[in-house]
Amino acid sequence: MKKVIVCMGFLILALFMCGCTTTSQEPASAVHETPDLLGNWSGTMYGYIEGTGYTNFSEETMTMMVTEQHDRVFSGVMTFSNQVFHWEDKAFAGIISPDGMTLNIVEHGGGISSGSINGNEIELTYLDTGEPFMVAVDSLKKT
Numbered sequence: 474m475k476k477v478i479v480c481m482g483f484l485i486l487a488l489f490m491c492g493c494t495t496t497s498q499e500p501a502s503a504v505h506e507t508p509d510l511l512g513n514w515s516g517t518m519y520g521y522i523e524g525t526g527y528t529n530f531s532e533e534t535m536t537m538m539v540t541e542q543h544d545r546v547f548s549g550v551m552t553f554s555n556q557v558f559h560w561e562d563k564a565f566a567g568i569i570s571p572d573g574m575t576l577n578i579v580e581h582g583g584g585i586s587s588g589s590i591n592g593n594e595i596e597l598t599y600l601d602t603g604e605p606f607m608v609a610v611d612s613l614k615k616t
Contacts, residue, residue: 505573508590510539510547513616520599520609532556535611537565537595545569551580586611 514537519529532555540549548566567578569590578586578597588597593615601607 505571507545507569507573509542510569510590511542513538514595514613515616516611516613518599518609518611520607522607523605525605530609535613536616537613545571 515534517530518533518535519527521527534554536552536554538549538552539547541547546566546568548564551561551563551565553561553563563584564581565578567576567586569576573590575587575589576595578588580586583603584599584601586597586599588595588611595611595613597611597613599607599609599611
């Protein structure tokens with residue numbers, strides 16, 4: 474009987490020690506920092522316009538001026554120009570996803586963009602269902 478009690482004691486001690494020394498197999502929650510988008514982002518565009526066809530918007534530049542940011546929500550003005558003049562300013566607001574790597578933007582008057590953030594670069598895909606409808610890919614760098 475004494476051997477059974479000693480063996481049971483060792484077994485319980487071994488089970489207790491195994492439970493205390495193993496690590497959890499659950500993945501650790503990753504904490505993502507919200508990127509600071511404040512400032513100017515400029516770059517090029519290419520896309521498709523109904524009735525016009527494919528275009529690389531040669532000689533044209535897009536500047537996204539982020540003037541306010543509160544945590545993951547930001548806003549500002551998009552400016553579209555060429556070397557001679559700028560022809561359009563559009564107010565916008567956007568949201569950065571919890572992963573800190575993707576974003577969505579809505580523009581005043583229509584048009585929605587979604588994209589990815591990679592350090593000082595943003596790539597946006599733009600969709601506008603107005604007339605004429607259009608799509609574009611915007612490649613922006615922080616300036």
